[in-house]
Amino acid sequence: MTADDSFDRLDDDDYPAYTMGRAAEMIGTTQGFLRAIGEHRLITPLRSQGGHRRYSRYQLRIAARARELVDQGTPIEAACRIIILEDQLEEAQRINAEYRRAAASSDQPVA
Numbered sequence: 001m002t003a004d005d006s007f008d009r010l011d012d013d014d015y016p017a018y019t020m021g022r023a024a025e026m027i028g029t030t031q032g033f034l035r036a037i038g039e040h041r042l043i044t045p046l047r048s049q050g051g052h053r054r055y056s057r058y059q060l061r062i063a064a065r066a067r068e069l070v071d072q073g074t075p076i077e078a079a080c081r082i083i084i085l086e087d088q089l090e091e092a093q094r095i096n097a098e099y100r101r102a103a104a105s106s107d108q109p110v111a
Contacts, residue, residue: 016046016054023055027064033076037066040080 024031034053037043043062045053055063062083069079 012056013058014056016056016059018055018057018060020045020053020055023060023063027060027067029063029067033067033070034063036076037063037080040077042066042080042083 018026020031020034024034034043034045034055038045038053043055043059045055045059048054065083066076066079069082070076074082
């Protein structure tokens with residue numbers, strides 16, 4: 001991979017560009033918080049060749065949502081479960097919308 005390839009990947013929401021320390025700093029939390037939401041399987045950071053956790057922007061958005069819920073008084077276990085359920089609901093709604101579009105297009109008379 002060349003340096004140009006690496007820069008192109010930074011636009012990828014799933015590219016693990018951030019170290020644990022930087023990730024914690026970006027969302028205003030502690031490294032322990034990131035470890036805790038990992039233990040509750042909300043996010044699974046990738047590991048560098050040296051074994052260090054690396055986070056993507058997508059994972060940071062999820063972690064920031066968890067932090068919001070915890071800051072509002074929600075226990076971390078419940079916050080993780082809420083976010084997982086929100087994600088599942090969003091996916092189910094997306095699939096339902098696709099089915100509706102497919103059904104609507106199949107109801108159209110063929111010319």
